[in-house]
Amino acid sequence: MRIVIITAGSRGDVAPFTGLGRRLRDAGHQVAVAAHPSFAALVGGCGLEHLPVPGDPQELIRDWARAGSREEAQALTRAYVDGLADGVAEAVAVGADLLLTAHGPAPLSRTAGEAVGIPVVGTYLVPSFATRRFPLPNARSTDDTGPEGNLAAGQDVLRRAEGVLAGGVTRLRERLGLPAGTPSAAADIRPAFHGYSPLVLPRPEDWPSGVEVAGYWWPARPDGWQPPPALADFLQAGPPPVFLGFGSMAPGEGERLGELVTAAVKRAGVRAVVQAGWAGLSGRGADVLAIGDVPHDWLFPRTAAVVHHAGAGTTGAGLRAGVPAVPVPVMADQPFWASRLHRLGVAPRPLPFQDLTAEALGDAITACVSEPALRRRAAELARGIAAEDGAARVLAHIDALD
Secondary structure, three states: OEEEEEOOOOHHHHHHHHHHHHHHHHOOOEEEEEEOHHHHHHHHHOOOEEEEOOOOHHHHHHHHHHOOOHHHHHHHHHHHHHHHHHHHHHHHHOOOOEEEEOOOOHHHHHHHHHHHOOOEEEEEOOOOOOOOOOOOOOOOOOOOOOHHHHHHHHHHHHHHHHHHHHHHHHHHHHHOOOOOOOOOOHHHOOOEEEOOOOOOOOOOOOOOOOEEEOOOOOOOOOOOOOOOHHHHHHHHOOOOOEEEOOOOOOOOOHHHHHHHHHHHHHHHOOOEEEEOOOOOOOOOOOOEEEEOOOOHHHHHHHOOEEEEOOOHHHHHHHHHHOOOEEEOOOOOOHHHHHHHHHHHOOOOOOOOHHHOOHHHHHHHHHHHHHOHHHHHHHHHHHHHHHOOOHHHHHHHHHHHHO
16 A cells, blocks of 8 residues: 655654654555655655655744744745645645645645545644643643633634645645535544553543544654764763753754753753754753754663653653653643643653743753652653554554555
8 A cells, every 4th residue: 555644844743754654664555755855864764755845844933933024924824835735735646545644734635635535544743632631732821721621722723723724725625626615624534543652641531433542653763873973972971961952943043042051051060962953052061962863762761861842752752761851842732742741740840941041941950850750750651651552553544444
């Protein structure tokens, strides 16, 4: 079976699908991942076919920050969505028997699947169905407001997401010769599998049938990857360091953040590995090593703690490694996962990015590495997660379609 996985966004929106794609490929399926051109090397390096989807999310975030008005920001978003629509159409035109779709482009994927008459399966990295148990990620407030308030907050999240893609869906329906209709919502796709552990966030009992929490889809490690000698030497030269990285957040703020991180690490009295990410983050000093992309599944188990932006993928990698975290959420789903880490007992209270200072970060690192209960709980949770196989749940469904 030829399977096309459609995703969009930052590295954290793509990397888990390399792991899922490899499992499907190893089971005998032909797998392509439709993602932005900047991820061609990531996808191809894992032995999967890459299909380009127009758009540069890093550039989009920078342009949003520079936008002089709300109208200008909306125009940037429309152009990005139109590019997604074109990319989805072209990916499906190459030929597919089945589409797996991330949550972001799901309405476009469903439209394309309708046009060519093939099944579409939701493969979501964040909870994507409204529930009375908690407000969904991207809710206007992360506070639990009770069953009805949580449900209303989740429905609001879904309406806003649908509205962002509505123009692109209309344009795609016209391009594919479909009659005009109400844009498809991601929540309309069944079955839908969520790629995170039920130990981290259990499936709400009020979710509809056909919606599952499968377990994590771990990113594949690129073929032939070896750690840089400088990193291997640094790890061997002293006690486990603290990892610091903000992924795709804060592009262009590398110099300011680098000074802040250097001061925080000195205040905490720890060794540190600092990952550049989109911010171009760096650090200075004999006890600080700056690195580029390194597989988190290799690095995180060798650290004392991980300081990160609490994106879904990095959150999962830290939990898998069994090390405590200092969550520094910036936007989108990050406050949700940051709060969840604290509630799980593997992290101190989140430190919002807008409140970040060298003093606050240094104190949070100190609290994280000096509290044995955080590490014990992290190790306990990691053992449970290691027993799960999220990709197997998706593969079983696909095998039943053959």
